[in-house]
Amino acid sequence: MLKFKRLKNYQAGFTLIEMLVVVTIFVLLISSSSVLVSDNTVREDLGANAKQAIDFLNRAHNYAVNAYYGDDWGVKTLNDNTDCYSGTQAGDCLILYKGQAYPSRNSAYDEILLFDGGVYLDSTQVNEFYFERISGWLSTTTGELTEQALVLTSNIGTQTTVSTTPVALIYQE
Numbered sequence: 001m002l003k004f005k006r007l008k009n010y011q012a013g014f015t016l017i018e019m020l021v022v023v024t025i026f027v028l029l030i031s032s033s034s035v036l037v038s039d040n041t042v043r044e045d046l047g048a049n050a051k052q053a054i055d056f057l058n059r060a061h062n063y064a065v066n067a068y069y070g071d072d073w074g075v076k077t078l079n080d081n082t083d084c085y086s087g088t089q090a091g092d093c094l095i096l097y098k099g100q101a102y103p104s105r106n107s108a109y110d111e112i113l114l115f116d117g118g119v120y121l122d123s124t125q126v127n128e129f130y131f132e133r134i135s136g137w138l139s140t141t142t143g144e145l146t147e148q149a150l151v152l153t154s155n156i157g158t159q160t161t162v163s164t165t166p167v168a169l170i171y172q173e
Contacts, residue, residue, distance in 0.1 A: 039156070042118060046154045049119040050172045053094060053150055053162045056113045060096045061168040064131035069098055069109065072139075074130030076102040077150060079121050084114055092121040094150075100139075102128050118155035125151055131168060138166045 014022075056075065063073040076095045078084050084093030094113040097105035115121065129148045132139050138148060150162045161173040 042154045042156050043158060046119055046152060046158055046160055047172075049115055050152055050160045050162050052113055053152065054170050054172060056094050056096060056111075057162070057164055057170045059111070061131045061136050061170070063096075063098075064133050065136040067133045070133070071098050072100050072130045072133045073098055074100065074102065074105075074128065077121055077125055077127040079125065084112065091116060092119075100130050115152070119152055120155075122151040122153055122159075129164070136168050138164055138168055 060073045060075050074097050076097060078095060079092050083095060084091045092115045096111040098109040099105040127148060127150060130139055146166060148164045151159055153159045162170065163173055164170045
């Protein structure tokens, strides 16, 4: 017959060091996943703002093609401007306007797309362009363009570009 010896110092449970190791592993996993989630959220916000800009540019093109109110329609990018007022401070925006030039527009027809939530326009970017009435071709006050681009940047430095071809094909790069 086999006899089993009983261990005298048998303890049930975990030691303090084992618990600290497990807690440390969980903290590392949770902190790394929160960074991934915040980066993903910023990218999604940047993509959503780019889609809004595409919709805004398409609206200007459609207004021009349909000769809405009998005129050309344009879009002006404004960086940290009081025309882009969002409650407490000036910001970045796109303004859809009626006419061939932003300074001579009738502001009663303006539509404003504000960029907030960590998305802004590149500060060196000064874009003003319009779509010609009926033809819908992309133009500027200085002549025809080969292509026009809007660069949107997130607060962590991620960028996306919304481009417009001369025939008003608007896409995100």
